Amino acid sequence: MLTLKLDDIPDEGLELKWKEEPTALSGYLESLSEIDFQFENPLQSEAKIRRMGESVLIQGRVHTVLQLRCVRCLKEFSYPLASGFELTLHPLKGGAIEEETELSGKDLESNFFEGGEIHLSEIACEQVFLEIPMQPLCQEVCKGLCPDCGKDLNLSTCDCTKKELELEFSVLKKLKLH
Ligand SMILES: [Zn+2]
Numbered sequence: 001m002l003t004l005k006l007d008d009i010p011d012e013g014l015e016l017k018w019k020e021e022p023t024a025l026s027g028y029l030e031s032l033s034e035i036d037f038q039f040e041n042p043l044q045s046e047a048k049i050r051r052m053g054e055s056v057l058i059q060g061r062v063h064t065v066l067q068l069r070c071v072r073c074l075k076e077f078s079y080p081l082a083s084g085f086e087l088t089l090h091p092l093k094g095g096a097i098e099e100e101t102e103l104s105g106k107d108l109e110s111n112f113f114e115g116g117e118i119h120l121s122e123i124a125c126e127q128v129f130l131e132i133p134m135q136p137l138c139q140e141v142c143k144g145l146c147p148d149c150g151k152d153l154n155l156s157t158c159d160c161t162k163k164e165l166e167l168e169f170s171v172l173k174k175l176k177l178h
Pocket residue numbers: 070071072073074075137138139142143144
């Protein structure tokens with residue numbers, strides 16, 4: 001996990017490029033219970049870091065390949081991800097947000113750092129989390145599993161929906177007759 005000390009950022013700023021193996025991140029990811037995915041490739045990040053008074057501006061990019069689970073067919077699939085981001089980090093002193101950095105509008109996107117340390121790996125991971133779809137799909141047109149027989153409808157069809165349609169159709173026919 002890459003951590004940068006505020007004092008190590010020169011006045012002209014800093015450009016960093018780093019790569020982390022999934023195993024190096026597993027300890028951090030395991031501490032987040034809501035995470036339901038795997039890194040398939042290393043997480044590659046780059047960032048331009050500049051001090052802006054007491055705050056720190058980070059412009060960066062992350063890219064990797066994740067393994068997600070499709071919400072329809074429950075199969076795991078590879079999900080390439082690349083995203084740019086820009087963040088302003090404000091110092092958090094004594095656990096309280098300073099008056100002058102009062103949250104308002106755009107500043108809601110802001111983050112904080114504590115103890116003069118910036119946890120770059122965590123920031124990169126958070127950018128990855130933000131890019132994960134709420135409802136991951138292996139393909140836009142994934143047909144999912146049949147709710148009745150559980151067959152993967154991408155691989156084969158089953159008779160359940162056909163039967164249902166026929167049933168509805170016969171009901172309609174009956175309704176029309178009466
Ligand atoms: Zn699917």
